[in-house]
Amino acid sequence: MSKSKKSEFSPNDFVVYPAHGVGRIVSIESQEIAGIELELFVISFEKDKMTLRVPTHKATEIGMRSLSSPDIVSKAMSTLKGKAKAKKAMWSRRAQEYEQKINSGDLIAIAEVVRDLHRTDDQREQSYSERQLYEAALERLTREVAAVSGDDEVEAARQVGDVLVSRAA
Numbered sequence: 001m002s003k004s005k006k007s008e009f010s011p012n013d014f015v016v017y018p019a020h021g022v023g024r025i026v027s028i029e030s031q032e033i034a035g036i037e038l039e040l041f042v043i044s045f046e047k048d049k050m051t052l053r054v055p056t057h058k059a060t061e062i063g064m065r066s067l068s069s070p071d072i073v074s075k076a077m078s079t080l081k082g083k084a085k086a087k088k089a090m091w092s093r094r095a096q097e098y099e100q101k102i103n104s105g106d107l108i109a110i111a112e113v114v115r116d117l118h119r120t121d122d123q124r125e126q127s128y129s130e131r132q133l134y135e136a137a138l139e140r141l142t143r144e145v146a147a148v149s150g151d152d153e154v155e156a157a158r159q160v161g162d163v164l165v166s167r168a169a
Contacts, residue, residue, distance in 0.1 A: 008066070009041060009059065014147045017052065018063040018105030020045055022143040028056065047143070068107045073148050076111035076141065080163045084116045091129075098133045107144055113137035118164050 009015055013025050023043040030039050031053070040053040041064075054064060068076070087094050098117070101109035117134035119126055126134065138160065146156035 009056075009064075014067050015041075015043065016065050016067060016105050016107075016144060017043060017045075017054070019103050020048065020050070020052065021105075021140045022067070022147050023052065026051070029053075063105050065105065067148050068144060070148060072107055073145055076107045076145075077160075077163050079108055079111040080115050080118075080160065081167050082115055084118070085112075087116075091127075095129055095133060098137070102133065102137050102140060107141070110137050110140050110144075114141055114160070114164070115167075120165075 009025055011025050011027050014022055015025060016022055023045040026042045026044045028039060028041055030037055032038070039056045041056055041059060043052045043054060044050075045052065054062070089097075098113045101113050104110075113133065114137045117126070117130055117137065119134075138157075142153055142156040142160055145151075145160060146153045149156065149159075151159075
């Protein structure tokens with residue numbers, strides 16, 4: 001392991017961890033694990049009351065990234081305006097694809113899941129598993145939109161909701 005490569009993340013940075021969404025780096029600490037000295041990012045996910053320790057040399061390899069740029073957020077918002085892609089595949093296959101998109105950490109892919117699973121009041125009701133995936137994707141999207149814009153999550157959720165409602169009109 002080379003110590004020469006300086007990390008692109010520092011304490012108090014917001015980061016996106018693919019499997020958990022937006023978190024904040026609390027500190028960078030050294031710990032001895034199995035006799036090996038490791039440098040770790042300590043990432044706090046306030047909403048989930050969870051702390052994650054990620055080896056600094058593995059961070060980019062596992063897909064940890066900085067917050068999206070405002071440009072990517074606006075692309076994600078325009079993705080929400082698009083027409084839902086109706087797939088003919090079996091639900092289990094589609095659910096797997098949606099799950100992969102959500103856990104990819106890619107904001108545009110997450111926006112596609114929100115767009116595809118969003119239901120208006122006059123459409124048939126979602127199944128439990130559809131609703132779970134939709135809510136997970138929506139939560140990831142709004143947390144990142146909030147962190148990028150500096151607004152709170154309620155305001156970000158309102159913005160996302162407005163885009164989804166305007167699409168239906």
